[in-house]
Amino acid sequence: MGWKYLFSQTVLQRGRQYQNRGAVRNLVKNGDVYKARVWGRALYSVAIRIHEDGYVQSMTCNCPFAHDGNNCKHMAAVLFEIGKNNADAINGEKNRVYPFRSPENRNEDYYYFDLGRMTSRLVFYDSKVKEARKMVEDGKITLQKVDIRYTHDYRLDGLIGTAEGLVEQNGRTVKAEVVFGKGEIYYARCMVQGCYNIFDASKYSPGLDGLCVHETALLFFAGRVSEAE
Numbered sequence: 241m242g243w244k245y246l247f248s249q250t251v252l253q254r255g256r257q258y259q260n261r262g263a264v265r266n267l268v269k270n271g272d273v274y275k276a277r278v279w280g281r282a283l284y285s286v287a288i289r290i291h292e293d294g295y296v297q298s299m300t301c302n303c304p305f306a307h308d309g310n311n312c313k314h315m316a317a318v319l320f321e322i323g324k325n326n327a328d329a330i331n332g333e334k335n336r337v338y339p340f341r342s343p344e345n346r347n348e349d350y351y352y353f354d355l356g357r358m359t360s361r362l363v364f365y366d367s368k369v370k371e372a373r374k375m376v377e378d379g380k381i382t383l384q385k386v387d388i389r390y391t392h393d394y395r396l397d398g399l400i401g402t403a404e405g406l407v408e409q410n411g412r413t414v415k416a417e418v419v420f421g422k423g424e425i426y427y428a429r430c431m432v433q434g435c436y437n438i439f440d441a442s443k444y445s446p447g448l449d450g451l452c453v454h455e456t457a458l459l460f461f462a463g464r465v466s467e468a469e
């Protein structure tokens with residue numbers, strides 16, 4: 241199944257043991273979110289959002305291990321439990337794509353913002369990338385401005401860019417933005433109704449699908465800008 245790469249081998253095994261011994265309780269599905277309680281050292285609450293295409297979009301658990309930014313055994317146990325009766329529900333790995341590549345043999349200073357490197361920690365899926373591309377082509381999202389400046393924040397690296405886009409929704413426009421640095425996407429925020437996605441690199445669990453379709457679309461503009469310069 242397509243979600244196991246989200247966990248280390250050890251965590252995966254513990255999750256399997258938990259699920260086998262019936263530690264997963266009260267599994268309920270509400271829309272695309274699964275919620276359950278898992279008995280470990282204490283009773284933990286797990287919530288997992290699974291996209292209709294079958295990939296894991298986000299996971300939370302209130303255990304200390306997950307609090308430190310890891311994907312924990314309680315999450316794995318819940319995924320095993322979901323998969324028990326409905327293996328196809330979570331099998332999105334085959335649709336994973338790599339839409340942003342680093343330019344080959346290019347001068348690093350010239351291509352300061354390398355989208356391939358910036359997005360290397362993120363996961364993208366075919367359906368969302370296609371939808372994002374179509375939004376750009378159809379003019380459903382437009383680039384408002386790209387602002388590049390020096391940051392004096394010692395945690396960040398040199399230049400920092402903000403791409404601001406406008407998304408058409410019910411006859412009005414709403415904002416989405418992506419903040420990026422040389423090697424990383426730091427932050428993204430989408431104000432589209434029903435989306436309200438916030439991506440924060442410092443809280444991101446590796447392997448998850450962090451950006452919404454609008455934020456992904458903004459990256460296509462960023463790619464164009466860096467190619468044009």
Ligand SMILES: [Zn+2]
Pocket residue numbers: 284301302303304305306312313314315
């Ligand atoms: Zn946990």
Ligand SMILES: [Zn+2]
Pocket residue numbers: 416430431432435436437452453454455
């Ligand atoms: Zn969005």
